[in-house]
Amino acid sequence: xxxxxxxxxxxxxxxxxxxxxxxxxxxxxxxxxxxxxxxxxxxxxxxxxxxxxxxxxxxxxxxxxxxxxxxxxxxxxxxxxxxxxxxxxxxxxxxxxxxxxxxxxxxxxxxxxxxxxxxxxxxxxxxxxxxxxxxxxxxxxxxxxxxxxxxxxxxxxxxxxxxxxxxxxxxxxxxxxxxxxxxxxxxxxxxxxxxxxxxxxxxxxxxxxxxxx
Amino acid sequence: xxxxxxxxxxxxxxxxxxxxxxxxxxxxxxxxxxxxxxxxxxxxxxxxxxxxxxxxxxxxxxxxxxxxxxxxxxxxxxxxxxxxxxxxxxxxxxxxxxxxxxxxxxxxxxxxxxxxxxxxxxxxxxxxxxxxxxxxxxxxxxxxxxxxxxxxxxxxxxxxxxxxxxxxxxxxxxxxxxxxxxxxxxxxxxxxxxxxxxxxxxxxxxxxxxxxx
Numbered sequence: 001x002x003x004x005x006x007x008x009x010x011x012x013x014x015x016x017x018x019x020x021x022x023x024x025x026x027x028x029x030x031x032x033x034x035x036x037x038x039x040x041x042x043x044x045x046x047x048x049x050x051x052x053x054x055x056x057x058x059x060x061x062x063x064x065x066x067x068x069x070x071x072x073x074x075x076x077x078x079x080x081x082x083x084x085x086x087x088x089x090x091x092x093x094x095x096x097x098x099x100x101x102x103x104x105x106x107x108x109x110x111x112x113x114x115x116x117x118x119x120x121x122x123x124x125x126x127x128x129x130x131x132x133x134x135x136x137x138x139x140x141x142x143x144x145x146x147x148x149x150x151x152x153x154x155x156x157x158x159x160x161x162x163x164x165x166x167x168x169x170x171x172x173x174x175x176x177x178x179x180x181x182x183x184x185x186x187x188x189x190x191x192x193x194x195x196x197x198x199x200x201x202x203x204x205x206x207x208x209x210x211x212x213x
Numbered sequence: 214x215x216x217x218x219x220x221x222x223x224x225x226x227x228x229x230x231x232x233x234x235x236x237x238x239x240x241x242x243x244x245x246x247x248x249x250x251x252x253x254x255x256x257x258x259x260x261x262x263x264x265x266x267x268x269x270x271x272x273x274x275x276x277x278x279x280x281x282x283x284x285x286x287x288x289x290x291x292x293x294x295x296x297x298x299x300x301x302x303x304x305x306x307x308x309x310x311x312x313x314x315x316x317x318x319x320x321x322x323x324x325x326x327x328x329x330x331x332x333x334x335x336x337x338x339x340x341x342x343x344x345x346x347x348x349x350x351x352x353x354x355x356x357x358x359x360x361x362x363x364x365x366x367x368x369x370x371x372x373x374x375x376x377x378x379x380x381x382x383x384x385x386x387x388x389x390x391x392x393x394x395x396x397x398x399x400x401x402x403x404x405x406x407x408x409x410x411x412x413x414x415x416x417x418x419x420x421x422x423x424x425x426x
């Protein structure tokens with residue numbers, strides 16, 4: 001990485017929590033200047049517009065959050081247990097100040113900001129694809145019912161978690177997220193897991209204490 | 214209503230969709246001046262701060278949305294059918310440009326803006342209380358299982374709808390909201406409705422086409 005690219009990456013990493021917490025309009029150039037120690041001209045040498053910084057910052061925040069939420073996932077062989085572990089991780093872990101970037105930027109970018117909007121859509125598509133992939137693996141291996149609509153279940157998991165996160169954030173406690181997890185777990189056990197497949201004690205059974213979001 | 218109060222209300226009504234669409238930082242005084250035809254001084258004669266305007270605008274947007282979503286509710290005698298009708302109304306109706314004020318302002322107000330935050334918390338409390346009241350009525354009349362946790366079910370309805378709305382908004386189609394409605398309907402039928410109570414064909418069975426949000 002050359003010096004210019006290094007500076008660009010440093011600006012993105014510093015801007016990511018600012019945009020995530022304050023939103024697009026609420027994060028002003030002065031904030032990014034203060035966080036990076038750079039002048040406005042030094043920042044705009046690396047980006048064409050504020051929207052480009054915000055778009056790169058969103059991608060960065062999403063990559064960091066997604067990696068954090070997927071921690072330990074590959075160690076779990078059963079696909080339904082893996083989804084339950086993923087859900088528990090979502091409920092209890094937060095990787096970046098300001099909470100879920102998809103919730104923040106999804107709400108923030110729907111009036112104007114077409115570049116940012118497209119990044120959010122793409123992040124959501126990737127998220128759905130990741131969950132659908134686990135379900136398809138389960139169908140192939142026989143641990144998930146063959147008639148499960150993988151698109152619908154993926155969407156329900158995302159909706160349930162994001163809605164629980166919004167309510168938890170407003171109420172400043174984790175009850176809504178815990179309720180969402182409980183409902184999704186029950187849904188996965190009763191409607192998604194193939195009957196006759198023995199339920200393992202998955203790692204999602206251990207529920208660490210709620211942190212933030 | 215005297216002239217001063219009339220002007221104040223006119224400012225609130227004009228500011229409500231602006232704040233709801235653009236967020237707190239994204240809605241600037243110039244926007245409110247343009248929408249009302251008033252000078253800055255003429256606006257601040259009626260409010261102490263931008264945050265006060267935003268708080269009143271949120272309450273206005275919430276009152277309008279809530280009334281819109283509750284339309285026709287009192288005509289449905291069975292409490293579970295009433296909840297299903299409410300859910301269908303939420304999915305298909307939008308009262309104010311920019312979509313659900315709780316989703317918008319809940320995300321927008323969690324960093325700073327304590328006055329606005331308190332209004333959002335209060336709106337959520339009121340919403341939960343309204344849904345819990347319907348469930349309690351059902352328990353009293355025997356149409357809802359006596360062991361239903363009314364707080365939990367109210368929270369799940371709100372989380373499910375808000376999460377579905379977020380995903381629908383990002384995807385620009387109503388699939389996530391429809392899926393959320395279907396899941397909530399199934400949950401109400403299997404986990405909330407008292408067994409043995411005959412299921413009526415409720416008005417929520419007619420699903421009008423999706424509009425906005």
